Amino acid sequence: MKEEFYTRGRWQNWINKIKESGFTLQESEEDPSAAVFVYAMDDVVLACLKVIARCExxxxxxxxxxxxxxxxxxxxxxxxxxxxxxxxLMLESLNASLSAVFLASQRYIDGGYDQKTPLADMVRKAATAEEAGRMEEALGILSDIGARVIGGEAVPEEAFAELPYCMTAELLDGIDAISAAQVGDDSYKEDDGSEDDGEDA
Incomplete structure (x- = not known):
């Protein structure tokens, strides 16, 4: 039987937690209820990293x-x-960030991505491509950046600081979530499928 790395029931658990959080957008201060979106993203990112580990x-x-x-x-x-x-609106933003995680994961699995260009230069190229309306090109560059992050590299902090608010910045949030997940619980790396806890969130 094919293993399920992520189920609809698991995602529905997060949707239920979002509903229970009573999240609202606040301009004056950060809403503590927003943390549920961060946890949901981490859960999805770890599922993708687990898929990659099983492949490796x-x-x-x-x-x-x-x-x-x-x-x-x-x-x-x-x-x-x-x-x-x-x-x-927050969930749509989360999904935009996660799209970079999915693209990066598939690019890493497939291989053949740019491993030489400095990451900061690639971020600038992606932003320039987006500004010129070449979103497909931007997505390709961001996929390569994400693949390299999965491989153990880190996007320089100054590359984030230089970016205006744009889709490239939002997608980089997803790539940054990959870095965060990798420095957290890395037990997924040794998971070869011999034991599966099958627990939901």
């Missing part, structure tokens, strides 16, 4: 790994109209 252990093929990332993307992109306007 040879438990699943590259094709199966790429297909599984697509399945996770489909699960988390489903809308829930009962969240309310503020939470829906």
């Amino acid at each position: 252990h040879g438990t699943i093929t590259k094709e199966e790994a790429i297909s599984t990332i697509d399945e996770i993307r489909e699960i988390v992109s489903e809308r829930d109209d009962s969240l309310g306007e503020d939470a829906t």
Whole structure:
């Protein structure tokens, strides 16, 4: 039986927690209820990293790994109209950031990405491509950046600081979440599929 790395039930748990949080957008101060979105993102990122680890252990093929990332993307992109306007906007932002995680994961699995250009230069190239309306090019560059982050590199802090608010910046938030997950619980790296806890959030 095919293993499920991420289920609809797991994502629904996060949707329920978002509803329970009573999240609202606040201009004057950061809303503590926003933390649930960070936790949800981390959960999805770790699922993707687990898929990659299984692929590197040879438990699943590259094709199966790429297909599984697509399945996770489909699960988390489903809308829930009962969240309310503020939470829906935040969830859309989360999904935008996660799109970079999915693209980066698949690019890393597939291989053949740019491993030489300095990451700060690549961030600038992605932002320039977006500004010129070449979003497909920007996404390709960001996929390469994310793949290298999965491989252990880090995007320089100044590269984030130089960016205006744009889609490239939002996508880089997702790539930054990969870095954060990798310095946290890294038990997924040794997970070869011999034991599966199967726990939901």
